[in-house]
Amino acid sequence: MNPLTQAGAGVCRVIVAFALCCGLQAGAEPPKTTGAPASLTMTSSAFPSGGNIPSKYACDGANVSPSLSWSGAPAGTKSLALICEDPDAPNGLWVHWVLYNLPATTTALAEKVEATGPLPGGAKQGTNDFQKIGYGGPCPPPGKAHRYFFKLYALDADLALKPGATRKDLLRAMEHHIVAEGQLVGMYQHKK
Numbered sequence: 001m002n003p004l005t006q007a008g009a010g011v012c013r014v015i016v017a018f019a020l021c022c023g024l025q026a027g028a029e030p031p032k033t034t035g036a037p038a039s040l041t042m043t044s045s046a047f048p049s050g051g052n053i054p055s056k057y058a059c060d061g062a063n064v065s066p067s068l069s070w071s072g073a074p075a076g077t078k079s080l081a082l083i084c085e086d087p088d089a090p091n092g093l094w095v096h097w098v099l100y101n102l103p104a105t106t107t108a109l110a111e112k113v114e115a116t117g118p119l120p121g122g123a124k125q126g127t128n129d130f131q132k133i134g135y136g137g138p139c140p141p142p143g144k145a146h147r148y149f150f151k152l153y154a155l156d157a158d159l160a161l162k163p164g165a166t167r168k169d170l171l172r173a174m175e176h177h178i179v180a181e182g183q184l185v186g187m188y189q190h191k192k
Helices: 003-021 166-174
Strands: 041-043 067-072 079-086 094-103 146-155 176-190
Touching: 041 176, 067 146, 079 166, 094 166
Parallel strands: none
Antiparallel strands: 041 067, 079 094, 079 146, 146 176
């Protein structure tokens, strides 16, 4: 056997030994680390799912956050996080609200959440794309209605994020911690 063949055979033996050591078998699928997240049900007394968001909750109104409620957080939920975003913004996705470390027992947010960093119960608010802490309501340019996604996540951990975190920071921190999720979509069109 020439030296190259011997080296190739040695490499094959190492690969086979590694596969056997790690419990891999030919044709076996790699183990799955997480299943699909469970579903949360979200509603608002301010607007129906897929319905119009009243101007009270937009930049041309009082610009206060709408009431939200939910159910379905599974056992083992340690905290909740919320993101509100507009995928129809002219320059791409626009973030209206980032909120995290809501206690797991929370099942609703009242209308007009204060635009501050920390909230009662240890919840924190992040920075929206208006470069402000807290909620910033729909503010699309005149034209067709935009969609506003209120996305809620049940997590198996409290997140080590300070007040003012961005959507990107939150998404990164939530990786591998989402145990359930849900969303509520509202529509808003600027009056001409």
